[in-house]
Amino acid sequence: MLTRPRPTSRPRRYSPPSKGFDWRAAWARFFYKVLLPWSRLVRLPNLFTVPGDILGGMVLAAVITDTPINGWSLFSMSIVSLLLYSFGTIMNDICDFPEDSRRRPERPLPSRQITIVQATRGALFCLVTAIVLAGFNGRRPFLVAILLAGLIIAYNLRMKKYLFSGSTAMGLCRGLNFLLGASAVAVPFGIFPPALALSVHIFTVTWLADGENRTQIPNKNVFIPAIAFLVGWLVTLPFIPLAVLRSSGLVNLGFLLLAVITNLYAAFAVFNRTTPPSKMRILIGRxxxxxxxWQAAWITLAGVGHVLEIGALAIGCWVLATVIGNKISSS
Structure with missing residues (x-):
């Protein structure tokens, strides 16, 4: 009797064990597709210099008027300042899209890493959140925030088309940022000299940055930022109570000298020298x-007991801004 042969079973195909979620690959995608482009769009290295204006303005106003500082105001106004700065940088790139497409196609918007729609939504979020948060701190901070936002919009839409008006607007924005911090405490007359010094400093930086895309030979104007810091500090001294100067004056002077020396070091590196765009951008960043x-000089007036913390924070921010600034452009 014939029997049918038993069918042989096919060998099973090998299937590798399923892997779990690849966190490393996901983080790499998030970093390169989201975090890095947005960091470049808001000029991340510059953000380390923004909250210090608020702290410096608040401390100086509190010292001059002998008024206590509210912790909520200090924190929330720092966030307001960061949001307004980010709003300004995002709007700047939106308005500069045609020019950046020709001269700097690697920027986040021309390279399509971030779309115009996404950037617009981000800018509006920063603006609305900043204004609302400033309103929670009172009428003065709200009005100064409105004024600062209006100046940012005017700069991006019209004023930056002309070198003088654009540089003036940028300088005033930085001075208003210092006043924004003071407005949460008080606005004494002694707050205006350092705010004006900040305005002159950034006016000059903006003027120099106008030629960052071409080779140039910087003249003596590169020394104006250092002079502005020194003169602003000297004019402010008479408004500070003598008791505060006795306790914190030396530390205040030390940080001022650090600010002046870093400005002079950056200036001498390019003064009367043929400077290509890459080195001009380094100058602007420095x-x-x-x-x-400069901000730490005013913050240390809060008292000797906070000197070590303030010093460590200032140096840490400077190091981080420098390291990140080597990878992400400040302008």
Whole structure:
């Protein structure tokens, strides 16, 4: 009797064990597709120099008027300042899209890493959140925030088309940022000299940055930022109570000298020398980062007990801004 042969079973195909979620690959995608483009769009290295204006303005106003500082105001107004700065940088790239497409196609918007729609939504979020948060701190901060936002919009839409008006608007924005911090405490007359010094400093930096895309030979104007810091500090001294100067004056002077020296170092590196765009951008970054020491000079007036913390924070911010600034452009 014939029997049918038993069918042989096919060998099973090998299937590798399923892997779990690849967190490393996901983080890499998020970093390169989201975090890095947005960091470049808001000029991340410059953000380290922004909250210090608020802290410096608040401390100086509190010292001059002998008024306590509210912790909520200090924190929330720092966030307001960061949001308004981010709003300004995003709007700047939106308005500069045609020019950046020709001259700097690697920027986040021309390279399509971030779309115009996404950037517009981000800018509106920053603006609305900043204004609302400033309103929670009172009428003065709300009005100063409105004024600062209006100046940012005017700069991006019209004023930056002309070198003088654009540089003036940028300088005033930085001075208003210092006043924004003071407005949460008080606005004494002594707050205006350092705010004006900040305005002159950033006016000059903006003027120099106008030629960052071409080779140039910087003249003596590169020394104006250092002079502005020194003169602004000297004019402000008479408004500070003598008791505060006795306790914190030396530390205040030390940070001022650090700010002046970093400005002078950056200036001498390019003064009367043929400077290509890459080195001009380094100069701009150094001048902006020097603001951290200028801000620390005023923050140390809060008292000797906080000197170590303030010093460590200032130096840490400066180092981080410098390291990140080597990878992400400040302008």
């Amino acid at each position: 001048l902006i980062r020097s603001l951290i020491f």
